[in-house]
Amino acid sequence: MVRSSSSTQNQSDRPTPIGSERRSSRAGRRFKRNPVLYGIIAVMIVEFLTGMATGFDLSVRLYYALAILLLAGWLWAKSSSDQMTAEIQRPKGPYTVGDLISETVILRSSGGTPKAWVEVEDETDLPGVQFKQIASLGLMVAFDHLQMSGTVSRRGEYTVGPLVARTADPFSLFPQEIQFGGHETVLVYPKIVDIPDFASPSIHLLGDNSRRQQARVLSTDIASVREYEPGDSLGRIHWLSTARTGELMVKQFDQGSSSNMWVLFDQHSDSFASIADDSTDEVGATVAASVIDKYNQGSLPVGYAAHGSQSLVAVPERSAHQREQIMRHIAVSKPVGNVMILESLAELERDLGQNTSLVVITASSDGPWVEALSGLARRGVRVSTVLIDRGSYGGKPNRDALDHLTDAGVSTYPLARADSIASALLSRLGGDEKGLWQASVRAHSGFSEISQVASADSVADDTEQFQGGGQ
Structure with missing residues (x-):
């Protein structure tokens, strides 16, 4: 169930996806400006005036020759565009980052003039994707079958279309653009990676078998x-x-008597940093989607909260409808929010109890939100923080937040640029249980060169206590 949802965009203004429906319609034809054409017209005017003023026969003949050339070129170009049709086959989405998106275009000419060179482009704002090919059509009835594809590299909501065919007469005096159909919306979900079980109640509640079972059943x-x-x-x-x-x-x-999970994705504008196509927001979206996918499939009710260009607060549920709604929000929401993590935690505080796991994904600097997480952990909330190294993405370093989180005893998983998400979620810093996790050394970033070393005295004390308990 969604508690609140808002957007800075007008949903009713978005085009409705058509999917793989075949279409063949011409939206318009446009003659493009051509400096060569203007030059020929200028020469014609000069030759006409020269012939009229001097009676020079060659000037008059040249004038008529150029006039015939222009007329023939215009008729050729008009005939080419009038006899051309197109069918577009676009597969239905949504897609996931890394997927191959492809479409098929069948271009037909019903006769008339041959078209040795036709540039076909399906316009799109998909990053790094260009649907463009060259077709050739014969003198009589002919068609060309074009297959165009590209790999989607960034999540979001994009448009594909209209299809544009560019052609011209043999002298390239009258280049034209012919548009077929309209545009469609393409939704690209964030990439989902296989991650370890780092935040479920069974991980945090060692030896508590009853609560481990409660995480798999509904409350009565x-x-x-x-x-x-x-x-x-x-x-x-x-x-x-x-x-x-x-x-x-x-x-x-009533989820108060059963285990559930909340995922809080920080999309405040101050937390954003990027290098080329890599950004803190993109990797954060991948982590958020992967966490929701893993624990939702594991029958754990998962809630979600984020405040970017769109806001969404969805209470923990296990329905496919809610999962789809959350994934859509992660896909389209941009990191331009103005809601701080502390405000989001205050909004969720009443829903966070002893049977709740909270996963916070952020690239924020140190602040009061760290003490708030520490307070929740002392109350029994199982807090896990995925802290994205903003400095490795070209932004202001946030090492201070890492130090504060570990000192406060909050389970923290540092994640730097080019790190494996799965490996990072196996490397915990802080938390109450010591010696269970080994921090990875990230020499390339210098972000978390921390390791846990148990002293010999501590090990000896634990051994004596164990032996004493056995007696």
Whole structure:
């Protein structure tokens, strides 16, 4: 269930995706300006005036020859565009970063003039993707089958289209652009990587078997009911409310007595830094999507909160509908928010109890939010912070936040540019359980050159206590 959702964009102004529907329609034809054409017209005017003034026969003949050339070129170009049609086949999305996006264009000419060179381009704002090829059409009825593809490299919402065919007469005096169809929306989800189980209740509650089991079952306490949404399990339908209202109603469980997880993705503008196509926001989106995907598939109710160009606060659920809504938000929201982490934590505080895991993904500098996380951890909230090294992305270093988090005892996972996300989530700093995790050495970044070394005296004390307990 979504508690709040807002956007700085007008949703109604967005085009509706058409998917793989075949279309063949001409939106317009445009003659482009050509300096050669203007030069020929200027010569014609000069030759005409010269012939009229002097009676020089060659000037008059040259004038008529150029006039015939222009007329023939214009008729050729007009005939070429009038007899050309196109069909566009675009596969349905959404896509994920790294996917291959391809489309098929069938260009046809119903006869008339041959077209040895036709530039076909499906205009798009997809980063690093260019749908452009050269086609050739014969004298009689002919067609050309074009296959164009590219790899999507960045999440977001983009447009593809319209299709533009560029052609001209043999003298290139009247180049034209012919548009076919409109544009479609393409949604690109963030990349999802395989990550270790670093934040589930069974990781934090060592030896607590009962709570480990609670993380896999629904609470028996029903807090309320709501309308059915696609993806809800039929086993959660509340039949009495359904019969009373005449609409499918599902149970809302009280999550206070069962384990759940919250994911907080920081999209404040001050936390953003980038080098070329690599950015703190892009890697943060990958981490957020991977965490939600892993624990949602593991039957753990997962909630999500983020405030970027769009805001979303979704309470923990396991429905496919909510997962889709969260993934869509991660895909389209940009790091231009003005809500600080501390404000987001205050908003979620009432939902964070002893059976709650909180994963914070941020590239922020040190601040009061660190003490807030430490306070939540002391209350029994299982806090895990994925701290993105902003300095490795060309921004202001945030090593101070790493030091403060580890000193405060908050489980922290440093993540620098070019680090493997899976490996970084195996390298924990801070937290209550000592000696369970080994911090990785990142010499290339200098961000976390920290290792945990257990002293011989500490090991001896633990051994004596163990032996004493055994007696």
